[in-house]
Amino acid sequence: MTHANPHHILIVEDDFASRALLVSYFENAGYRVSEIDHGDDLLQRIQTEHIDLVLLDINLPGKDGLTLTRELRVQSKVGIILVTSKGDEIDRIVGLELGADDYVTKPFNPRELLVRAKNLIWRVTDQATQPAExxxxxxxxxxxxxxxxxxxxxxxxxxxxxxxxxxxxxxxxxxxxxxxxxxxxxxxxxxxxxxxxxxxxxxxxxxxxxxxxxxxxxxxxxxxxxxxxxxxxxxxxx
The missing domain is CATH 1.10.10.10 (Winged helix-like DNA-binding domain superfamily/Winged helix DNA-binding domain)
Structure with a gap:
């Protein structure tokens, strides 16, 4: 598949239907998209691949999204958007405390999600390459x-x-x-x-x-x- 947008998004979501929906949203918008259903090798992928944004479900099997957010922030400035459920208010707060940049709540509004991802990727990549003035x-x-x-x-x-x-x-x-x-x-x-x-x-x-x-x-x-x-x-x- 030819990607109109060079930016790479990694979706970490264990629910197949939600993951497929997210992949569809971003691929249709021209992004390069990778997907995994657990976070066990997330840190290794961040180290070995160029990833601009991680869309990270909070309720993952094994290491949950909050643990992964904390570990990611120790070694990476990659953009992080947490995927939460309506009842996950406390987890959303903790996720922001641990360094997540934003969050979205299921069910998604596709247009809003794409705008949030686009803006975050632009800010993260732009600020990472700008020299200090x-x-x-x-x-x-x-x-x-x-x-x-x-x-x-x-x-x-x-x-x-x-x-x-x-x-x-x-x-x-x-x-x-x-x-x-x-x-x-x-x-x-x-x-x-x-x-x-x-x-x-x-x-x-x-x-x-x-x-x-x-x-x-x-x-x-x-x-x-x-x-x-x-x-x-x-x-x-x-």
């Missing part, structure tokens, strides 16, 4: 955020490449210092979708960012909570 750095109180490569650097010069969601959340807050942003605004910036009351992904990522910034959650310095309204970046930009 001085004007892409946002500096605040000894810290810096490299917008071209999603790199957060601390005052002691330790550097961490942020997952897509965390980067977009921090970047959105930093570029609007002193302004309270609602969860709906932040959710739209992160996932291009509206926030719903039972969706805690914004709060989870705020918690992760606070830990990475050394913020005391009981008395944060950089990211403040406006109770009932949202969050605000209170640091001083250099």
């Amino acid at each position: 001085t004007d892409s750095l946002i500096r605040f109180e000894g810290w810096s955020l490299d917008s071209s490569r999603r790199l957060l650097s601390s005052p002691d010069n330790s550097t961490e490449r942020l997952p897509e969601g965390e980067f977009k959340l921090l970047h959105t807050l930093i570029t609007k210092p002193g302004q309270v942003l609602s969860r709906d605004q932040l959710m739209d910036a992160i996932h291009d979708r509206a926030w719903t009351p039972n969706d805690r992904s914004v709060d989870v990522m705020i918690g992760r960012l606070r830990r990475k910034l050394g913020d005391n959650p009981a008395d944060p310095h950089f990211i403040l909570t406006a109770h009932g309204a949202g969050y605000m970046f209170a640091g001083t930009l250099d």
Whole structure:
């Protein structure tokens, strides 16, 4: 099969019908698609093949999707979209904490899924190849955020490449210092979708960012909570 799109998607899903549906979606969109029904050799495939995006079911036999997400993030910056069921809210939150970039819920909306995958692949591959530029750095109180490569650097010069969601959340807050942003605004910036009351992904990522910034959650310095309204970046930009 000739692939109009050079990007490679690996689908990890044990349910045959769901896997076949996902393969069909992406192959019809011109992607190169590989599929496996378990995650036992996932890490080896990531090491030996060029894969741009992993669509990873949470409820896999053997190593589950959350374990695999954690292991993937130790060695790879590949894009990760978790595939979840409607009742998997806690697992979705944990998955985002472990470094997944996004999630989709069964049953899928094919158009939405393709748009999410396309946007994530573009961001991951584009930012991985861009050289660092001085004007892409946002500096605040000894810290810096490299917008071209999603790199957060601390005052002691330790550097961490942020997952897509965390980067977009921090970047959105930093570029609007002193302004309270609602969860709906932040959710739209992160996932291009509206926030719903039972969706805690914004709060989870705020918690992760606070830990990475050394913020005391009981008395944060950089990211403040406006109770009932949202969050605000209170640091001083250099």
